[in-house]
Amino acid sequence: MEKEKQKERKLKRVFLQKKYNLLTTVLVALCVALLSGGGVFWLMDRQVKGLESANQAMGKINTVYNALYYNYYKDVSQQKLVDGALNGMVEALGDPFTEYMNKTESQELNDSISGSFGGIGAQVQKSGSKIKIMAPIAGTPAAKAGLKANDVIVKIDGRSTKDYSLNKAVSLMRGKVGTKVSVTIERNGTTFTKTLTRAKIPVKTVEGKLATNKQIGYIQVTSFSENTAKEFKQTVQSLRKKGAKSFIIDVRNNPGGLMDQALAMSSMFVENGKPILQVVGRDGKPTIYKASNELDDGFKVKEKAIVLINGGSASASEIFAAALKQSGNNVTLIGTKSYGKGTVQNTLPFKDKTELKLTIAKWLTPDGTWIHKKGIKPDVKADYPDVAYLTAIDTTKAYQAGQNSKQIKNLQQMLVFLGYDLDEKSGYFNEQTKQAIEKYQTDNGLIVNGTADKATVESIENKVAQKVTESDNAYQKAVEKLSE
Incomplete structure (x- = not known):
């Protein structure tokens, strides 16, 4: 009981202090205005109203803070409340490029500008409630895994990013070089998961x-x-x-x-x-x-x-x-x-x-x-071949005869791009698809089982990425134009 009374007295002291500060601000401002003449008075009067409005708003924030800190049914840290208030103000702007960063996130931003860090190498932004990739950095795990601009990261290590702040998503994807992180990507209505090994993101640009x-x-x-x-x-x-x-x-x-x-x-x-x-x-x-x-x-x-x-x-x-x-x-x-x-x-x-x-x-x-x-x-x-924009294949699954899916359809198109004979490209894993997989496995020293397992899919995607690079139409047009 005594403890509750102490809390109540403390709350009252805070509220009284806030009223005193507001009154002092108004009185001081008005005195300056009256001593300075009519024209300045109008300007100062606007400032007083602005200060009064700001102090009233801050007073309300302070009231909510104290109510939560002292009266919530279980203990809550001051830092959590402060960070929540700051993030709430920032998020109210609806601007994905304005954000409050904690100590770790701030250091990560500075590292990306002037140093190096361990991560996957993707620049991301908050778009509504979604974490969206702006661009993968060339030569990084994200780029090598086929992640692309406008891909939506729906999960990190199996956990939904729906309620994540941008900072939280970034901090989870960064980490010690050599460690792994899985990201589930949504692209054009299809989702797939990639497990990436964090690497040192290059300083040289x-x-x-x-x-x-x-x-x-x-x-x-x-x-x-x-x-x-x-x-x-x-x-x-x-x-x-x-x-x-x-x-x-x-x-x-x-x-x-x-x-x-x-x-x-x-x-x-x-x-x-x-x-x-x-x-x-x-x-x-x-x-x-x-x-x-x-x-x-x-x-x-x-x-x-x-x-x-x-x-x-x-x-x-x-x-x-x-x-x-x-x-x-x-x-x-x-x-x-x-x-x-x-x-x-x-x-x-x-x-x-x-x-x-x-x-x-x-x-x-x-x-x-x-x-x-x-x-x-x-x-x-000018652009890369269409195959460059196919959804990457979810390597947490294996694909075999009799199955039908968008993932298999993408796999079939990749095999055709690599020169393997396939009439079926609708997503149904038929006998011809199985034979094409077996031939690919034989050609590339993989276990021949006719199943598109993780090793086979990753090998196919790497071959496609290499060939896409060699089929860089924009680069080729640039060379042609400068050679004229």
């Missing part, structure tokens, strides 16, 4: 080589991190020494990153003084960024260039592609429509090492276009 035509340099940019512009400059210089006279810049499946790096890279291709980007805050006034020596350190790429984009090219990748398309010299975009992320985020760090990542502005292309949720259309449309 730029790779370069000479294309099939030795006078063309091929540069792949996988994300925009702290050293991307520097790495890009070094790669261009290296390829020039090897004989490159023009460049293909591949930002497909590049989920973006730091805006300053996108600006620096864009400036390398744009004449000084020309616009690269417009950023518009809540005041509606655009800040225009223009190419300059300050951005690119005087390093220019004047050779003919082509940029490859696709549905996994987002954010900073789109800034780069749009800048080169609209302000660059003779730059062509080849591929498919980009993702369409036209907002800018910043982080507000706290002393306890948590952070608030919030959308502070929208960005526009040099000509003032907002590509958010629309994407950028390429000048030349």
Whole structure:
């Protein structure tokens, strides 16, 4: 009984303190206004009303917090309530790119920008109640497993992600290098599960080589991190020494990153003084960024260039592609429509090492276009073969004669793509399908049993991925165009 009275007295003290703070704020503001004249009084009066409204709102939040903390039928941690309140405010915005990050999540974000970490290598976002992949990073477990932009992660290690925050989903997929995590993916109405081995996600974001035509340099940019512009400059210089006279810049499946790096890279291709980007805050006034020596350190790429984009090219990748398309010299975009992320985020760090990542502005292309949720259309449309977009096959099951499913239909199409003779491609596992599986198993040194077991399915998918890479129509069109 005495304990309950103590709680009640404490609650009353909190409420009285809140009223005192509000009254003090109003009185001080009004005194300043009256001493300063009529015009300022009107402005200050608005501020007083704003402060009063804010204090009333915070008072209500404080009341709910104390009611829950002291009166809920079982103990609840202060941190859980605070995190819940913060996440609730953020989620009320309906903006998948604004989020409150705890200490672990904040560290993971910083690692992805400036360091390395163990994970599957997929950039994800919250879309409604769903966890959706923006893009897999090239060369990572996610990319090798065939995960694609717009795939929905419905389960992680067998548990539904329906009520997960974005941060929780990310933290569960990250972990110690070499450990395994299973993800269940929904794509076009079909679900499948992949077990991935976490790997060190590469810090290096730029790779370069000479294309099939030795006078063309091929540069792949996988994300925009702290050293991307520097790495890009070094790669261009290296390829020039090897004989490159023009460049293909591949930002497909590049989920973006730091805006300053996108600006620096864009400036390398744009004449000084020309616009690269417009950023518009809540005041509606655009800040225009223009190419300059300050951005690119005087390093220019004047050779003919082509940029490859696709549905996994987002954010900073789109800034780069749009800048080169609209302000660059003779730059062509080849591929498919980009993702369409036209907002800018910043982080507000706290002393306890948590952070608030919030959308502070929208960005526009040099000509003032907002590509958010629309994407950028390429000048030349070209894509991988259709088989590249088939749903990956669930390897937790084995498929055999007499069965009928969408998974088997995808398997049949993959076998046809690899050159195996199949008339049946409807999803029914008939005798011809069994013979094709047996022949594949024989050709690839697998146990010959006519069943599409895990080892067989993974082998087929790896072969398909390799052949798809060799059938890169966008890359081939870029080489043809630069070879003219």
